[in-house]
Amino acid sequence: xxxxxxxxxxxxxxxxxxxxxxxxxxxxxxxxxxxxxxxxxxxxxxxxxxxxxxxxxxxxxxxxxxxxxxxxxxxxxxxxxxxxxxxxxxxxxxxxxxxxxxxxxxxxxxxxxxxxxxxxxxxxxxxxxxxxxxxxxxxxxxxxxxxxxxxxxxxxxxxxxxxxxxxxxxxxxxxxxxxxxxxxxxxxxxxxxxxxxxxxxxxxxxxxxxxxxxxxxxxxxxxxxxxxxxxxxxxxxxxxxxxxxxxxxxxxxxxxxxxxxxxxxxxxxxx
Numbered sequence: 119x120x121x122x123x124x125x126x127x128x129x130x131x132x133x134x135x136x137x138x139x140x141x142x143x144x145x146x147x148x149x150x151x152x153x154x155x156x157x158x159x160x161x162x163x164x165x166x167x168x169x170x171x172x173x174x175x176x177x178x179x180x181x182x183x184x185x186x187x188x189x190x191x192x193x194x195x196x197x198x199x200x201x202x203x204x205x206x207x208x209x210x211x212x213x214x215x216x217x218x219x220x221x222x223x224x225x226x227x228x229x230x231x232x233x234x235x236x237x238x239x240x241x242x243x244x245x246x247x248x249x250x251x252x253x254x255x256x257x258x259x260x261x262x263x264x265x266x267x268x269x270x271x272x273x274x275x276x277x278x279x280x281x282x283x284x285x286x287x288x289x290x291x292x293x294x295x296x297x298x299x300x301x302x303x304x305x306x307x308x309x310x311x312x313x314x315x316x317x318x319x320x321x322x323x324x325x326x327x328x329x330x331x332x333x334x335x336x337x338x339x340x341x342x343x344x345x346x347x348x349x350x351x352x353x354x355x356x357x358x359x360x361x362x363x364x365x366x367x368x369x370x371x372x373x374x375x376x377x378x379x380x381x382x383x384x385x386x387x388x389x
Contacts, residue, residue, distance in 0.1 A: 149176055
C-alpha cells in the first residue's frame with residue numbers, strides 16, 4: 119500500500135491538499151500539531167473517499183521529533199511527499215520574539231530539508247515518486263515587515279530547484295509551489311481585506327490551488343504558480359528591479375503589520 123505524506127495537513131492548504139489527494143484515490147499519512155482536529159479530518163477523509171489514512175500529531179519545530187518520526191515513516195511505502203507545514207507572520211523585526219524567529223527557521227527550513235532528504239531512499243524505491251515543497255509567491259522578493267518568513271520561503275524555492283536538478287536522472291521529481299494569498303482562516307481573511315481590491319484580486323481558493331498543485335506535480339512540473347494573476351505577479355517581480363520592489367513591498371506591509379501577532383501555522387498562511 120502506497121502513501122502520500124502531507125505535513126501541516128489539518129487546516130488551510132494542507133487540508134485542501136489532503137482532500138484533493140484522497141479524491142485521486144491516494145492513501146494518506148497526515149501530520150500536524152496536536153489539538154488541530156487531525157483525527158476528525160482523518161475519519162472524514164476515510165469516510166468520504168474510502169482511502170486508508172494514518173495521522174501523527176507532532177511538533178515539527180523540534181529536531182528530535184522530526185528525526186524520530188522519519189525513522190517510523192521509513193517503514194511505510196511513501197511515493198509522494200508534500201512539505202506544507204510552516205509558520206510566519208507580519209512583525210517589525212525588532213518586535214519579533216526569538217522563539218518566533220526560531221520556529222520559522224526550524225519548521226520552514228529544517229523540517230522541509232529533513233523530510234526531503236531523509237525520505238529520499240524510500241521514495242527512490244518506487245517506479246515514480248514526487249516531492250512537492252510549498253514556497254510562496256512572496257519568496258521572490260526580500261520583504262520588509264515580514265523579513266524572516268519570505269526569506270525562509272526563498273530558501274524552499276532555491277532548495278527545491280537545486281534538488282530537482284540533482285534528481286533529474288532519477289525516478290523522483292521535485293516541484294515547488296508558489297501560491298499567492300488564500301483565505302484559509304479568519305486572520306488571513308482579515309489581512310486580505312486590509313489590502314482592499316488588491317487582496318481580492320490576488321487571493322485564490324485553497325481547493326483550486328490544491329488541484330493545480332497536485333495535477334502539475336504529477337506531470338513533473340518544476341515550478342508551479344496557480345492562477346493567471348499570480349503568474350502575472352511573478353513576471354512583474356522578475357522584471358521590476360529589486361530595490362524598487364523592496365521599497366514597494368515595504369510601503370504596502372508597513373500599513374498592515376500586526377504588532378501583537380505571534381507565530382501562525384502556515385497551513386493558515388497565504389503569502
